[in-house]
Amino acid sequence: MNALDGMLESLSAVHVDAAALADPRTSHVVVDGHCVVSRRAVPGVEVRVDESADGVTLELVVAEDARIENPIHTCIGFLGPRGAQRIAVRLRLGPRASATMLAHCLFPNAVFGSHDMDASVELGAGAALRYREGHYHGLAGGMTVRPRIAVRVGPGARYFSDFLLTEGRVGRLEIGQRVEVADDGVAEVIARVFGRGDDDIRVRDELVLAGKASRGLIKTRIALEEDARAEVIGVTRGQAEGARGHMDCMELVRDRAVARAEPIVEVSHPLAKVTHEAAVGTVDQAQLETLMAHGLSPEEAIDVIVTGILR
Amino acid sequence: MALLEIRQLVFRVDGTTILDGVDLAIGGSEIHALLGANGAGKSTLARIVMGCSGYAPTSGAVRFLDRDIGALAMHERARLGVTMAWQEPARIEGLPVRDYLALRPAGIEAADCLRAVGLDPAVYLERALDKTLSGGERKRVELASILAMKPRLAILDEPAAGIDLPSIEEIEEVILGFRRAGGSVLLISHVEPVARMADRASFLRGGRIAFSGDPAEAAERYKSARANPALEARKA
Numbered sequence: 001m002n003a004l005d006g007m008l009e010s011l012s013a014v015h016v017d018a019a020a021l022a023d024p025r026t027s028h029v030v031v032d033g034h035c036v037v038s039r040r041a042v043p044g045v046e047v048r049v050d051e052s053a054d055g056v057t058l059e060l061v062v063a064e065d066a067r068i069e070n071p072i073h074t075c076i077g078f079l080g081p082r083g084a085q086r087i088a089v090r091l092r093l094g095p096r097a098s099a100t101m102l103a104h105c106l107f108p109n110a111v112f113g114s115h116d117m118d119a120s121v122e123l124g125a126g127a128a129l130r131y132r133e134g135h136y137h138g139l140a141g142g143m144t145v146r147p148r149i150a151v152r153v154g155p156g157a158r159y160f161s162d163f164l165l166t167e168g169r170v171g172r173l174e175i176g177q178r179v180e181v182a183d184d185g186v187a188e189v190i191a192r193v194f195g196r197g198d199d200d201i202r203v204r205d206e207l208v209l210a211g212k213a214s215r216g217l218i219k220t221r222i223a224l225e226e227d228a229r230a231e232v233i234g235v236t237r238g239q240a241e242g243a244r245g246h247m248d249c250m251e252l253v254r255d256r257a258v259a260r261a262e263p264i265v266e267v268s269h270p271l272a273k274v275t276h277e278a279a280v281g282t283v284d285q286a287q288l289e290t291l292m293a294h295g296l297s298p299e300e301a302i303d304v305i306v307t308g309i310l311r
Numbered sequence: 312m313a314l315l316e317i318r319q320l321v322f323r324v325d326g327t328t329i330l331d332g333v334d335l336a337i338g339g340s341e342i343h344a345l346l347g348a349n350g351a352g353k354s355t356l357a358r359i360v361m362g363c364s365g366y367a368p369t370s371g372a373v374r375f376l377d378r379d380i381g382a383l384a385m386h387e388r389a390r391l392g393v394t395m396a397w398q399e400p401a402r403i404e405g406l407p408v409r410d411y412l413a414l415r416p417a418g419i420e421a422a423d424c425l426r427a428v429g430l431d432p433a434v435y436l437e438r439a440l441d442k443t444l445s446g447g448e449r450k451r452v453e454l455a456s457i458l459a460m461k462p463r464l465a466i467l468d469e470p471a472a473g474i475d476l477p478s479i480e481e482i483e484e485v486i487l488g489f490r491r492a493g494g495s496v497l498l499i500s501h502v503e504p505v506a507r508m509a510d511r512a513s514f515l516r517g518g519r520i521a522f523s524g525d526p527a528e529a530a531e532r533y534k535s536a537r538a539n540p541a542l543e544a545r546k547a
Contacts, residue, residue: 250404286401289363294460295389295415304414308405308439 003032006079010108013136013167021073028073031056033083044068045099055086060101064094064124072099076117077106083113095124095154103133105145110171112142119149123157123185135165141197143171150178153185155211163191166310170199170228177204183211183240192221192310195228195257206235209243209272220249223306224257235264238272247276250309252283254302312377314339314495315360315393315464320371322355329355331518333371337464342486342496344506344526346533347515353499354398356515357466360497361395362388375464389415392463398472398499400453402441408452409436417461424455427488429481446473454485465489466497471505483508503530 001009007030008018021028021038027045030038034056041047044066048059062068078085093099107113123129137143153159163175170193179187187207195201201224207216218234236245251259263276283302291301313336322330329352337343347353358366360373362385373380380388403411412421422432428451438444440452450473457465470486471479486496487508498505506512512529514522514536522532 284401285364286397287403289361289385290397290401290403291414292385293361293389293395294411294456295386295394297386298384301386304406304410305403308403311405 002037003035003079004030004037007032007037007075007077007106010077010079010106010136011075011104013106013108014104014134016102016104016134020071021075023070026070026073027068028075029058029060030075031058031077031087033078033080033085042068042070044097045072055088057088057090059090060092062093062097062099064097066094066097066099068097068099072101073104074101075104075106077104077108077115078113079109081109081111083107083110085113085115087115087117089117089119091119091121093123093127093129096126097124098128100130101132103131105133105135107137107143110138110143111140114144115146117147119147121149121151121159123151123153123159125155126157127154128158129160131159131161133161133163135163136168137165137171139168141169141171141199143169145171146174146176148176151180151187153179153181153187155182156184157182158185159187161189163193166192166194169197170195170201172200174202175204178206178208179216180208180210181214181216183213185211185214187216188219189217190219190221193223193230194306194310195222195224195230196226197228198226199224199228201228201230203231204233204235206237207245208237208239209245209274210239211243212240213242214240215243216245218247218249220251221309222251222259223310224251224259225254226257227255228257229259231260231262233262233264234276235266236274236276238267238269238274240269241271243269243272245274247274247278249276249278249280251280252306252309253280254282313337314341314376315497316374317356317360318372318374320356320359320373321369322352322359322366323369328518330359330368333515333518333520335513335520335523337495337497339463339495340490340493341511342490342498342509344498344500344509344512344529345515346500346503346506346512346529348537349501351515352518353501353515354468357395357468357497357499360393360466361385389462393466394457394460394462394464395466396453396457396468396470398468399446400449402444402449404439404441406440407436408438408440411440411452412456412459414456415460417459419459419461421455421459424458425452427458427485428452428455429478430455447475447478450474454482458485458489461492462494464495464497466499468499469501470498471500503533506530
């Protein structure tokens with residue numbers, strides 16, 4: 001099996017049909033290690049790639065006023081048991097452009113390896129981006145994955161991101177995301193992760209509500225079992241008149257797992273408002289009993305609750 | 312044979328007696344109203360019957376279908392045919408109403424259950440069972456989940472609480488329909504008008520059943536007790 005077929009086949013681990021990438025109306029980039037094995041641009045989407053032994057740089061540009069119907073797929077990872085991958089991504093949406101980007105990070109056979117991604121995202125005035133990043137790191141727990149993302153949301157632009165890693169092992173995950181929102185912009189940053197074994201999860205999301213009437217949400221859902229650990233730091237800065245921010249962190253722990261949540265709120269304008277809620281603990285007894293009263297065993301009930309918070 | 316039989320049930324916690332020798336029996340296809348003031352022990356009794364964590368009786372027996380269910384876990388009791396709708400049902404993030412109604416399906420369409428409680432399936436089937444539902448909506452979904460399960464006995468703790476007044480008759484009709492289909496209901500309430508739809512009613516006071524029998528009489532005694540709390544305190 002060649003690298004392209006292998007990467008496409010592994011898309012099933014994140015419940016994506018590889019046929020979506022074969023559609024000629026769909027823009028995509030497929031990267032195995034430091035090798036770009038497939039790419040396609042469509043009208044309105046410019047795709048540039050630069051490969052070297054040190055890493056791959058992807059540049060995706062969505063033209064001003066372009067409305068991209070089909071999601072843009074990036075399928076990045078490596079197929080071997082070991083590897084070290086460095087990826088730089090530059091994504092720009094011109095003013096009033098709109099697109100959905102589905103990023104698949106796949107290491108289906110990894111025993112030991114690393115993936116470092118530095119991404120910068122810029123949304124022009126009135127642009128809209130839905131960005132969904134689904135990960136699968138295999139079953140060994142030997143991956144270290146460090147996505148670092150800097151996002152600038154322009155005036156009136158909308159940015160929705162959703163990070164999902166709920167199947168297989170996590171290994172070590174260090175997410176660092178900073179989102180700066182201009183006047184009337186909206187940003188929603190969601191992360192959902194299920195840690196098992198000795199998985200180690202670190203999430204730091206920072207939302208800077210710099211513009212007037214900017215709005216933002218950081219939402220984190222982490223479920224942990226066995227000896228997994230997680231630390232979630234959410235930072236929201238309200239810096240302008242009418243800025244509204246909220247952080248909502250829930251971490252569910254079982255067995256010997258340990259979770260820590262640290263919401264940081266900084267408001268530097270008297271007419272800005274930021275709220276937060278955090279719940280860290282075991283499964284809620286009332287939820288458990290509600291489901292058990294419907295005939296579910298404790299194990300079945302916990303599965304339903306965990307699936308729900310990660311959905 | 313009674314469907315549910317509670318014998319000499321005592322429940323003490325931290326030296327306080329909550330239930331002090333409760334006897335109660337509910338037959339098949341019977342709506343039994345359990346009346347009592349706040350703190351009388353009604354919800355405690357319901358939790359003991361259901362087998363909730365921390366609610367093992369101090370003494371006495373709970374029998375269902377002529378079987379002592381005291382040693383059964385909550386889900387085992389539910390599988391035998393007894394379930395409960397809480398006064399404030401839990402919210403479960405990310406769980407669609409459709410899935411909730413299908414947890415233990417009894418062959419009744421989820422959409423039909425929602426319609427029966429006055430909720431439009433087109434609107435509610437895909438809604439999550441989370442805080443975006445109002446208190447009244449959540450109560451209706453809970454009632455719909457009882458219909459979907461079709462248990463032999465449904466314990467309904469204050470089913471009308473949080474329901475808007477014009478809709479209370481609608482909820483009563485749902486409960487009567489459940490009884491007509493062969494189900495029994497232990498209907499817990501602190502307001503006496505609910506007794507009007509019951510076949511029998513009991514009045515819980517001071518941890519004991521002060522009266523059990525005709526619903527109108529139970530309601531009258533409860534009303535009288537509420538009007539004379541000092542006298543009732545001495546009786547207790």
